[in-house]
Amino acid sequence: xxRKRLLVAAVALxxxxxxxxxxxxxxxxxxxxxxxxxxxxxxxxxxKVWLTPQWKGVLDASEQGAxxxxxxxxxxxxxxxxxxxxxxxxxxxxxxxxxxxxLLNVNLSGGTPPDVFFESVxxxxxxxxxxxxxxxxxxxxxxxxxxxxxxxxxxxxxGDDVYFYPFQHNPGxxxxxxxxxxxxxxxxxxxxxxxxxxxxxxxxxxxxxxLKDKLPKDKYSNAYPMAxxxxxxxxxxxxxxxxxxxxxxxxxxxxxxVANDEKGVKAMEWLKKIKDAxxxxxxxxxxxxxxxxxxxxxxxxxxxxxxxxLFSNTKADMESxxxxxxxxxxANIPSESGDPxxxxxxxxxxxxxxxxxxxxxxxxxxxxxxxxDPELVKSSKNGIPVRSSVSEEFKSEKPLFAAYDANSKYxxxxxxxxxxxxxxxxxLYPELQALYIGAKTPQQAIADYxxxxxxxxxxxxxxxxxxxx
Amino acid sequence: MSQTKNKKKMERFDVxxxxxxxxxxxxxxxxxxxxxxxxxxxxSDVVKMPPDWWPTTxxxxxYADVFQSQPALRWAFNSLFVSGVATILVIMVGAMxxxxxxxxxxxxxxxxxxxxxxxxxxxxxxxxxxxFRITQDFGMVNSYGGMIWPNVATAFGVFLLKxxxxxxxxxxREASRIDGAGEWRTFFQIMLxxxxxxxxxxxILNFVQVWNDYLWQLVIGQEKTMKxxxxxxxxxxxxxxxxFAYKMAGATVAAIPMLLIFLLFQRYFTQGMTAGAxxx
Numbered sequence: 001x002x003r004k005r006l007l008v009a010a011v012a013l014x015x016x017x018x019x020x021x022x023x024x025x026x027x028x029x030x031x032x033x034x035x036x037x038x039x040x041x042x043x044x045x046x047x048k049v050w051l052t053p054q055w056k057g058v059l060d061a062s063e064q065g066a067x068x069x070x071x072x073x074x075x076x077x078x079x080x081x082x083x084x085x086x087x088x089x090x091x092x093x094x095x096x097x098x099x100x101x102x103l104l105n106v107n108l109s110g111g112t113p114p115d116v117f118f119e120s121v122x123x124x125x126x127x128x129x130x131x132x133x134x135x136x137x138x139x140x141x142x143x144x145x146x147x148x149x150x151x152x153x154x155x156x157x158x159g160d161d162v163y164f165y166p167f168q169h170n171p172g173x174x175x176x177x178x179x180x181x182x183x184x185x186x187x188x189x190x191x192x193x194x195x196x197x198x199x200x201x202x203x204x205x206x207x208x209x210x211l212k213d214k215l216p217k218d219k220y221s222n223a224y225p226m227a228x229x230x231x232x233x234x235x236x237x238x239x240x241x242x243x244x245x246x247x248x249x250x251x252x253x254x255x256x257x258v259a260n261d262e263k264g265v266k267a268m269e270w271l272k273k274i275k276d277a278x279x280x281x282x283x284x285x286x287x288x289x290x291x292x293x294x295x296x297x298x299x300x301x302x303x304x305x306x307x308x309x310l311f312s313n314t315k316a317d318m319e320s321x322x323x324x325x326x327x328x329x330x331a332n333i334p335s336e337s338g339d340p341x342x343x344x345x346x347x348x349x350x351x352x353x354x355x356x357x358x359x360x361x362x363x364x365x366x367x368x369x370x371x372x373d374p375e376l377v378k379s380s381k382n383g384i385p386v387r388s389s390v391s392e393e394f395k396s397e398k399p400l401f402a403a404y405d406a407n408s409k410y411x412x413x414x415x416x417x418x419x420x421x422x423x424x425x426x427x428l429y430p431e432l433q434a435l436y437i438g439a440k441t442p443q444q445a446i447a448d449y450x451x452x453x454x455x456x457x458x459x460x461x462x463x464x465x466x467x468x469x
Numbered sequence: 470m471s472q473t474k475n476k477k478k479m480e481r482f483d484v485x486x487x488x489x490x491x492x493x494x495x496x497x498x499x500x501x502x503x504x505x506x507x508x509x510x511x512x513s514d515v516v517k518m519p520p521d522w523w524p525t526t527x528x529x530x531x532y533a534d535v536f537q538s539q540p541a542l543r544w545a546f547n548s549l550f551v552s553g554v555a556t557i558l559v560i561m562v563g564a565m566x567x568x569x570x571x572x573x574x575x576x577x578x579x580x581x582x583x584x585x586x587x588x589x590x591x592x593x594x595x596x597x598x599x600x601f602r603i604t605q606d607f608g609m610v611n612s613y614g615g616m617i618w619p620n621v622a623t624a625f626g627v628f629l630l631k632x633x634x635x636x637x638x639x640x641x642r643e644a645s646r647i648d649g650a651g652e653w654r655t656f657f658q659i660m661l662x663x664x665x666x667x668x669x670x671x672x673i674l675n676f677v678q679v680w681n682d683y684l685w686q687l688v689i690g691q692e693k694t695m696k697x698x699x700x701x702x703x704x705x706x707x708x709x710x711x712x713f714a715y716k717m718a719g720a721t722v723a724a725i726p727m728l729l730i731f732l733l734f735q736r737y738f739t740q741g742m743t744a745g746a747x748x749x
Contacts, residue, residue, distance in 0.1 A: 053704075067538065069693075093691055093692060093693065094693065094704070096703055096704035098703070099687055099700075099703065099704070102684060102687060102688065103687065103688060103691070106597060106598060106601050106688045107601075107688070109598040109601070109602070110598065110601045110602050110605050111602075112605065112610075221518075222518050294515070294516035294713055295516060297512065297513050297516060298513055298516040298517055298518065300516075300518060313712075317512055317712055321511070322511050322512045322513070322530075322712055322714070323511065323512045323513040323712075324513040
């Protein structure tokens, strides 16, 4: 009897496990081109599209059920309905930013990369150098070139080819608490509500000193003038911008770091100087950009970093009562020359080399479709549109577009499109930590950063398909 | 006189040790307390200085956001199913293998056991690419099978349970055989009940390991509905999302089932960890 029960249990378990093995959400790898003919007479081609969270909704987050994949799913639906070459199916998945490289590397090794990836270009540049992406130069036409400024094309061009179709961009700026400025008697430094205020370096230092000395302690206890962080690579683009404050070009024409000169040392000295003067939050070596953001929201920092998405998300939280309301405005990162230091994260789609011509063809057609369709490109207003036509259309609804547009002539390409940029990010924050805790002098820190950084670039150049062409 | 003195000494010792234990408990429980109470606050109150030790205004909107905007219930089911089934299979397979290594005599037994144990030294991260390719060839990407089977092929269960079988007297098995029981019956009815604390310990250890497994579940469960709670809630931790309380709510949702499992099975866990420590 018991043996029978055992047998039944074993059979049940086997059945369960076989169900498990087959039980999948589809369980068919999207992206497999089966080449089957369908009732429409067109060949069936299936592609998979991955994106990192950019904005919610198709046109904006106010839509019902708005999610990070709403836009791409809508675009996929619109594309497949009008597509004539193949019976295309587009599968869309949202990938968290910090899961991107793990997922891509495993899938690239397994020969199953996504067909399309929609993401900030700076995070994807290394995949170009590895030969994992295909050029998109052939799908860029003159009308797109005329509508999108050259700065953005430069950011997506590696060697001679365009590898990302620019869709929107997220410029990095400073954000300041205008209420704290006023409380410290710094009214004259407060810009307009829809202005990105530009201060000279001398003015900026005056602001920092004013905040340090005059901020009323009863109202803003435990508050500091400016955010400083170096615990990891998050938010490092602002730290990179500070290193250019005194005019250092950062990269030479061969793509090597040239930060270790008089201007670079001055920038490092400035970072140490403002820390020692008490103008920044303490313990920058163990503070993350996320912590700094939290401190700013809690009015413990008067000046922090932001980009349009973070800025509008914080504003939305203030409006909904999830965060305390205060007068929050934008400013440029100052420089010694007086020109603002302006950088941006260009966001766009890339196409992976899947070694399947039909899938690559469909993927390119899809990228071109949603990057040029007059209705779909309007969604780029959730960041800052790269297309001047879209900026123009929404300028009354989004008054900051004009301010961002005015900044575009000061843009610098912070990655230099060099190979190994993601590895390069790992060598800056240890040097900043050493600087802040006094383990290295500014001269040593910048020299070591340059030496270590150039080693990484050199190694990656050797395997870069762009440099080895 | 000396007995009273000893008793007093013991009492003092108890007070001190209890105080230390309570202190450690507070230190260990505080992050959980902070996580939970922060999830009931508004975002700006999470980073408030000086902090509110208890939320001044309690809001459940962060939990509503987690469950409304994300398939968190599905993620929780996926985690429970994958961890539960993988652990049951590990116990079944591991117990049989451990019994074989411990009680059966066959050629090459020690060498095979050493090979088994050696596999524990290889981190999963090293095998992830070949493992992914194999799973892909079996058509198990985005499937429960792909999430479960690689977690079953682990030598840890064999290693742990062999120790328990080793501590049971051989005479028991011999007596059972003399009484006419076959090997299967001896295994299931005599030996397995004896090592119940070991099975309890293996259950909780393996369940926690599979529950917390991040990298493998990340690469296999690529579709939103196939994500586990660990992977799914990690997607909420975006730098661009300034709502700290929302992230705390996500982390709480991920932590609660694990806490419940631990509370339910802690008796077996502690028994399992101490069993075999002394010879009786």
